[in-house]
Amino acid sequence: MxxxxxxxxxxxxxxxxxxxxxxxxxxxxxxxxxxxxxxxxxxxxxxxxxTKDALWRAAADRLFALQDEAVGDAMQAVGPDAPPEQRREVLRRLVRFNAEHPEFFRFLMLQGPEDDERRTWLIETHLMPVYTWFSNMMGNLPPQDIPHAFYAFGGASSVIFSAQAKCSGLTGIDPKAEATIQRHADYLTNLMVPE
Amino acid sequence: MxxxxxxxxxxxxxxxxxxxxxxxxxxxxxxxxxxxxxxxxxxxxxxxxxTKDALWRAAADRLFALQDEAVGDAMQAVGPDAPPEQRREVLRRLVRFNAEHPEFFRFLMLQGPEDDERRTWLIETHLMPVYTWFSNMMGNLPPQDIPHAFYAFGGASSVIFSAQAKCSGLTGIDPKAEATIQRHADYLTNLMVPE
DNA sequence: AAATACACTAGTCAGTTGACAAGTGAAAGC
DNA sequence: GCTTTCACTTGTCAACTGACTAGTGTATTT
Known part of the structure; x- marks a missing residue:
């Protein structure tokens, strides 16, 4: 109780x-x-x-737990030899996660270069596993393209949602709208894994 | 004097x-x-x-002056009917600008939703012109894809450089290296404007 | 029913914050 | 040469910062 x-x-x-x-x-x-x-x-x-620092770590833990819950299993299940449609599905789910949790990408971006310790902890504890899964999933690409694909997709799938207020003011579209999410997912998936 | x-x-x-x-x-x-x-x-x-606020605006002005200097003319010169190779060249220059000025994207992302007045000023004064140029340049796309292309390319071309410290710690590649910049530019250009 | 455990609050600390007021000194104007 | 201008520094202000201490009250244990 x-x-x-x-x-x-x-x-x-x-x-x-x-x-x-x-x-x-x-x-x-x-x-x-x-x-x-x-x-x-x-x-x-x-x-x-x-300390405030400990609270930051707890927030990070929660954030990556959410991500794992949303896409962890799907991401781990798709390997280098998986059919393209499976890969496309994981990418779509990643876009949706970023749309539903714009704070995820913001959290990563706001963690600037100033604090070595926090950054190292974040990389080793949370970022590395995600990068490893992504690398495995995109193993069909030339190895030297993997980091580029990782950051390209990461940025492309997040910024529109994480800069929400700026987006609606600038383009007139509503990044929270279901149609926007769907369209963004389609647009990116077609770019990254052409049918 | x-x-x-x-x-x-x-x-x-x-x-x-x-x-x-x-x-x-x-x-x-x-x-x-x-x-x-x-x-x-x-x-x-x-x-x-x-005030500190005025200093922030001066910083923003400087940042967008830099961008205009680097890509303004090229971006304005390329219209919806331009040959693909011209568009590809502008995108490459945009990637290079983001690589040389990772603070540009960081500045935009760090400006959160909290301050209405600063955000509105930023959109009207600096962001809108850039978005208009980009829309014109990518006018060959279906109109409803433009905002998605804008944010997708914006994020994809910036994050790897603006999360510099995290990137080298995570992937082992050096985002400041000339080869990395070149490769990222090629990778993205091929995605957005296939040959 | 008495004792204990513990989630939680209020008050306090030195250190830091943005903005301002008063003063300094060297270059420019006469 | 005397005065004025103005870029610049120092010192000060109330307000706020993260962390700590000493408590309070209620649920659990004995």
């Missing part, structure tokens, strides 16, 4: 931290602002997460 | 502000940190630029 309460509070805090941090970045967000979003006292943050 | 000094100082400050702000974001950077980079006193920032 008390444990359940504890977990739900921690979750509420991580959720608030994640959304706050992906709006303005780690350093720009105060623990008090996060606490206010989570509707708890500021002291409670340092109670559950010793 | 004094005017020249004034201009070079202002430039030094804008330069420092730009590099600092694109590392950690607007709110996370202190005016004192910027002043230190520019090797001037903190008070001088408020002397030349009344």
């Amino acid at each position: 008390r444990d359940k309460q504890r977990d739900s509070t921690r979750e509420k805090i991580v959720e608030a931290a994640l959304s706050a941090m992906t709006e303005t970045g780690f350093d720009a967000v105060s623990t008090r602002a996060i606490a206010q979003r989570a509707e708890v006292s500021q002291g409670l943050l340092t109670y559950h997460f010793a | 004094r005017d020249k000094q004034r201009d070079s100082t202002r430039e030094k400050i804008v330069e420092a502000a730009l590099s600092a702000m694109t590392e950690t974001g607007f709110d996370a950077v202190s005016t004192r940190a910027i002043a230190q980079r520019a090797e001037v006193s903190q008070g001088l920032l408020t002397y030349h630029f009344a």
Whole structure:
């Protein structure tokens, strides 16, 4: 009973931290602002997460857990010899994940070059597995193209959703609309894995 | 004589502000940190630029002036009926610009949804013209594909360079290397405008 | 029913923030 | 040569930062 309460509070805090941090970045967000979003006292943050840094890591863990849940199994199942349609399906799911979680890409981009330790931790703990799966899935490409495909697809599939407010103001289309997501997925899939 | 000094100082400050702000974001950077980079006193920032916000705008102006210098003329020259090779050349130059100025894309991404006024100013003043040129250049595509092409190419051509430190740590390739830039330009150009 | 455990709050700390006020000194104008 | 201009520095301000300490109240254990 008390444990359940504890977990739900921690979750509420991580959720608030994640959304706050992906709006303005780690350093720009105060623990008090996060606490206010989570509707708890500021002291409670340092109670559950010793430092702001630890809270950042908890937010990262949550983010990659979400990604794994959404595309992990599909991505691992598709190897270099898989039929193109399977690959296309995984790419479509990745686009959809980025549309539903624009904070994922923002979190990665906002983590700048300034903090070596956080960056290294992020690469080793979370980024490397994803890159390995992607490499395996796209193993049909020439090996030297893999990093380019990874970053090209990563950027191409995310920016339109992660720069949401700018996108609708600029192009008039609504990046949250189902039709937009669908069209973006189709557009990219056709580029990367032609039928 | 004094005017020249004034201009070079202002430039030094804008330069420092730009590099600092694109590392950690607007709110996370202190005016004192910027002043230190520019090797001037903190008070001088408020002397030349009344507020931190004004300094941000000056940084944006400089960034888009750089872009215009690098690709503006080429982009405006290529219309919907231009031969593919011309379009390919502009895309290659855009990739190169993003490689040489990874701070450009970072600046755009770090500007989150939090500040309406800055975002609107950025769209109307700088983003809209670029989007219009791009639309015109890619006028051979179905109109409804234009926003998707814009964001897909924008993201695909930038992230590998703007996430520099993460990229070399993750993939082992050096995004600053000439060969990498060339390869990325070729890879993307072939995707977007097949020969 | 008394004792314990612990999720949680309030208050406090030194250090940092953006902006401003007052002063300095060297170049430009007369 | 005297005055004015102005790029620039120093010092100061209230407001805010992350982390810590000392508590409080309620559920669980004995």
